[in-house]
Amino acid sequence: MDALLSYHPRDFLLFSPRVYWALVTGNNESWWPLAILAPLAGVLVVWLIARRGSQGRRLALASAGALWWFVTWSFLWQQYRAINWAVDWAIPALVILGALLLVFAMTTGPVTACRPHRYRIGLMLVIWGTLIHPLGFLLDDRRMQAADTWLLFPDPLALTTLGIALTTLAGWRLALALPVPLLWSMTGGATLLGLESPIGWAMLIAAGIAVAGWLPLTQSQRGTC
C-alpha cells in the first residue's frame, strides 16, 4: 500500500501533455476537415435521436460502430500505440465494440418502451461528447488545433457512444454495449487528469452519470419517451 501511495497520477503515464496534444494536433491535420465537421455531425446525431424514428436510431448506432473501427485504426493503432503500449490491451475490445454496435444497428427493432431518465441522460451524453468535450482545450494550455472531437478521438467517442446506447438500446443489448465505453471513459478521464487536463474530471463524472442512466431509476413507459 505504501508503495502504491508513493505514486503520483502522472507516474502512471508514459508520455507528457506536450507529446499527447502534438499527436492530437497531427491527427487533426491528417484528417482535415473532419475536426471542424465533427460538431455538425454531432448536431445531426442529436437530431436523429430526438426524432425517435427507428431508422435514425439505427443510423446513430451504425455511425458509432463504424467510428470505433475508424478511430481504433487511424488514431490508436497508427499513432497513440507508439507512445502508449498499454493500448494494445484495449484494441481488441474496441474492435469488438464496433462490430457489436454495427450488428445492433442492423438488428434492433423499433422502441416500444423506455425509461425517461435514461433517455434524458443519454441525450445529454451525446451532446456532451460531440459538442462540449472538444471545448476542453479552453481549460488547459492547448490550442484549438488540439481539440479532440468524436469523429477522430476515443474519449469524446466513448461519451457519445454511452449516450447513443442509452437512447437507442435496452435489455441485454444495452448491457453488452455499455461496459467498454464506460471503461474507456474512466481510463480516458484518468489519463487526462494525469495530463493535468481538468476535462478528465468531466469524463469521470460522465461515466458515473451513464451508470445512473443504466440503473432502473424510473418506471419504464410504453411508447417512446
Next chain:
Amino acid sequence: MADQWSLQRRRLLQGLAAGAGLSALPFSLARAQDSGPLTRPLPTADITLPTVGLGTWITFNVGNNQRLLDNCADVMAAFFEGGGAMIDSSPMYGSSQNTVGYGLDKLNAREQVFSADKIWTRDADQGRQQSRESAELWQVDRFDLLQVHNLVSWRAHMDTLRAMRDDGAVRTIGITTSHGRRHREVERIMDSEPIDFVQLTYNPVDREAEDRLLPLAREKGIGVIVNRPFRRGALTERLASEPLPDWAGEVGAESWAQLILKFILSHPAVTCAIPATTRVDHVRENLAAASQPLPDQALRARIADTIRAL
C-alpha cells in the same frame, strides 16, 4: 560503442589523477578533459564514466512526431558535445528506445554513447530476445549495460544477464529500483549477485539509499546510477520560484538543478546521475554541474535541510 571514449578518458584520467595525487583519495574524482564533466571509474570493469548521464523516461517518448524526434536529437547532440556518455532507457518507455536510435543514427554517435537499457518482462525466457529487439531500436550491436528493470523476474533474468556478459553480448549488468522501493531486496541482490551497477533514486529529499545501499555499493565496488534526481521535475518545479541561496556559489552552482546534482554527485558511492530533459539548455546546465568543487559534508547537510524546508 563506448570503448574509445572510455579508454581515452581513462588514460587522461590516470595521468591527471597521478599528477594531482588524486589516486591517494578514497574515491578519486577527476575531470576527464579540461572542459568535460567529472568522470568516475567503475570498479568492476575497465570503464570510466562521466558523472552526468541522460534519462529518457517520458521525455523521449515522442512517437513518430518528426519535430519532437529532432528536438530529442538536439538534446542528445548537446549532451555528447558536453562530454556526456550514458543514456538510459527501457522497453517500458514507449517509443524512447526508438528515439535514442534515431538520435544516435542522425548524430552518428554510436561510438560516444554508453548505452544503458533494461530487461522488462515477466517472461523469464524472453530476456535475451527482448534485449535483441531493444538493441535494434537503439541501432547498436550490443549494450554497454543491461539492467533488470524494477527487479521484474530478476532471478531468471539475472541468469540470462550473467550468461550474456560472459558471452560478451553485454559489457556490464545491473538492477534498478526507484522511489525508494524494495531496498531490502535490492540489498540482498547486491550482496549475492555479481552485478556491476545498481540504479536507484537519490536526491536531497529522497535519502533512504544512504542508510544501506550506498555504503554497500561502495563496499562491493558496485557502480551507482541515480535516477529521479529531480523527482521527475517536481523538485525543480517547486524550487523554481525560490531564490537560490548565496552559498550555492561556494560550489559553483548557478541553479537549483545544479545544486541538487552536486549534492548527489558529492556522495562518494555515486557513479552518475541520469536526469531526463527535453531541453538543450537544461542538458548543458546538468552536465556543467558535474564539476568541482562538490559540497563537503557540512554543505551537503545544508543543501538537504534548505530544500526540505522550502
